[in-house]
Amino acid sequence: MPRVRISDVAAAAGVSTSTVSLVMNDRDARIPPETQARVRAAADEMGYTPNSVARGLRTQTTRTIGLVSDTIATTPYAGRMLAGAQDVAREHGHLVILVDTGADADVEREAIRALADHQVDALVYACMWHQVVSAPDHLPARTVFLDCRPVDAGHPAVVPDDRAGGATAVRELVAAGHRRIAFVDVDEAPAPIASGLRFEGYLEVLREAGIAPDPALHVRGAVSAAGGRSATDLLLDLPDDRRPTALFCFNDRMAAGAYVAARHRGLDIPRDLSIVGFDDQQLVAAELDPPLTTVALPHYEMGRWATEVALGVRTPDDPGAVRLMECPIIRRDSVGPPPATGGDPSRRRT
C-alpha cells in the first residue's frame, strides 16, 4: 500500500491541502473547530503523517541531527554518550544519524559532507576519550564537540572534569584515613589529557590534606589489567614504610590488574589495600571481587548536554568556554581504612 499523502487527506476531508497542513501544524487559529476535527479525523483514519523529506525540503529543517564519532559505536566504552544524545533527540522529535568514522580523516570528511547534504539540523562531534582535536573544515554552524575540545574554539564543547574527578577519588581515600596514596598512571605517549588532569587532582587533594607527594608513589603502566598489575607490583615492592596503603588507578582495567597484584601477595582488598578506579566500566568495576569503588565518567550527561546545545534548547552558561562535567564517585567495596599496623600484612586470605 502506498503512503497516504496530504492530498488524500484533503480529498477525504473535503478541504484543500493548505487547510490540512494548517490544521496539522496548528498554524491558523481561524480554522473553526468543526473543520479541524474533520481534518484530524480523516488524517487519523487514514494514518496520515507528513512526509519528512518533502517537509524538509520546504522548511529547510529535517529534524535530524548528525553524530559523528571516531569509534564510539564500535567500542563498549562510550555507548552512553550515544544514549544521552539519542534521548535528547527523541525528546525533541529528532532522529539521529550516526556515523562512526573509525578515526579515518577521509571517512570523516566524507561523512560530514554527507550529513550536510542531508541537511542535519545540528552536528555533534564525539570522541572516544577526552582529547584535543583539530576541528575538521566545513562544520555546520550548529556543531558541538563531545568528549573533546577543538584546538581553536568557535564551537561549544563538553568534556569530563578529570581534574575534579581525580580529586574526588583521592579525597575518598584521604577521608578513609589514608596518607600514603599512590597514583597508578598510564604510560602512553603522548599522555592522554585525562592522565595529567587526574594527577593534578591527586596532587591538589594531597596538598589540601597536608600530605607531601612521594614521587615513588606515582607509577605508570600500560592501559590494561597487565599494565596495572606490573605498575602495582612496583608499589608493593617498596619497603614497608613507603609502601602505599591505597591506590588511585587511572582506570578500572588497571585497577583490575592491581587486584591481581595484590592477591598474588595475599593482600586483602580493602583490608590491606584500598583501591579506587576511574571510568565505572560496569563489566569490570562491578564484577571485581570486591566490587570496585570508582569515579564515573558522565558519558550520558555529556551526550545530553552536547545534544541539547546543538539543538538550541540549552545555551552554555559560558559560551566560548569548554563545559566541564562532574564525575561522580561510585562507592562500592574496595575502600576501607588503612591497616592498623604498618607491619607485614598476613599472607593468608580470610
Add this chain to the structure above:
Amino acid sequence: MPRVRISDVAAAAGVSTSTVSLVMNDRDARIPPETQARVRAAADEMGYTPNSVARGLRTQTTRTIGLVSDTIATTPYAGRMLAGAQDVAREHGHLVILVDTGADADVEREAIRALADHQVDALVYACMWHQVVSAPDHLPARTVFLDCRPVDAGHPAVVPDDRAGGATAVRELVAAGHRRIAFVDVDEAPAPIASGLRFEGYLEVLREAGIAPDPALHVRGAVSAAGGRSATDLLLDLPDDRRPTALFCFNDRMAAGAYVAARHRGLDIPRDLSIVGFDDQQLVAAELDPPLTTVALPHYEMGRWATEVALGVRTPDDPGAVRLMECPIIRRDSVGPPPATGGDPSRRRT
C-alpha cells in the same frame, strides 16, 4: 555562506540545470566530454554536492537506512553489530539513522513511524541478544531482523548459530582430552534461546565422543560473575570421581566467576581446570588471567549480513529461512589437557 545549488553550477557552467544533473549522475552519454568537463569543473570549484533532501523527494530514495534496536547502543554488548551495519551502509553510500528504543514498545512504534516518514530505504531491526520477537506492525518492506527472529516469518533474519557454537566450545575441550565436562548454564526464566541451543551443542558433542552426559554436570546460575562462581562451586564440591575437569560456561562473565571459584580452592587454570566461555567480551575474556578461550558471537558479520540484504546487495541463500551465522572459537590460554591424576590437586599456587 549558503549552500550552493545546482542552479548556481548551471549558471557558472553556462548550461541548464538539467545538463548539470545529467552530468553529475552520468545519465546521458550524449553530452560531449568538453561540456561534461566544464560542468564538473564548475561543480568542483564551487564545492557542489546535490542536496539529499531534494533528491530524496524526487527519487523517492534517501540513501539512508533505519536501525532500530532495543538497547544496542546503550550497552557495550553488541556495538559491533552496529559497526557492521555502518560499514556496509557506508560502502554503499548510505547513512544510518539509529534509534534505540530502550525496549519500549511505544517508543519503538513511534520510531518506526518516524523512520518511515523519513523514507529510509531499508530497516534493520536489531536485538541485544538472540530472541524471538513479535514483529511490530507497519514495518517497511525491506526489513531485516538482526540477532532475533520474528515469530511469523516474512522478513529475512540472522542470528548466531548458538548450537554449533556450543558444539565448537565443547569439541575444543574434548579435543584436549577432557571427558568430564560441565555446562555452567544460566538460570533465567524463561531461558534465553541461546541457553537451550548451546546445551544442545554440548550434548551433541558428548554423544559424538561417546561420553554419557551426567546431569550433575549441568548446573545453573545467574548471568554474572557471582552466578558463575556459585554454580561452579556446586561442581567443585562434587566427589573427586565426578568432578569435572573442564567447564563450558554460558558466557564470559560467568566464566570469570568460575575463575574466582577455582582460585578460591587453589586450582590452577588450565592445569587443574579448563574453561571455555562464550561471547568473547574483550573486557572480560582478554583481561582474565589466564586469558579466556571462548566462542565469539559474530556480531560484526551479522550486522553486515543484515544490512546487505536490507540494502538488496545480497540475497539470502535460502529466503524464508533464518540465517545462522557461525561462531568462531577464540583460543587463548584457559584450556589444557585434563590433570594426569584424578586425585586432589594441589592447593598451593605455582
Add this chain to the structure above:
DNA sequence: TGAGTTTGCTAAAACGATTGAGCGACAGTG
C-alpha cells in the same frame, strides 16, 4: 534536395509538503 537520424542540449513537470497572499461571503457600522 529532402527525409531521416543523430547530436547537444533545455523546458517543464514532477516529488509532497508549507505558507504568504488573497478571495468571496457575511456581519457589523455609520
Add this chain to the structure above:
DNA sequence: CACTGTCGCTCAATCGTTTTAGCAAACTCA
C-alpha cells in the same frame, strides 16, 4: 446602502533536485 472587517478557506509559489519529452541544428544518405 456603501464600506470595512472578519471568517473560512484556497491558490499558487516554493524548496532543489531528477527525468521525460522534445526542439533545433547538424549530419547522413539516397
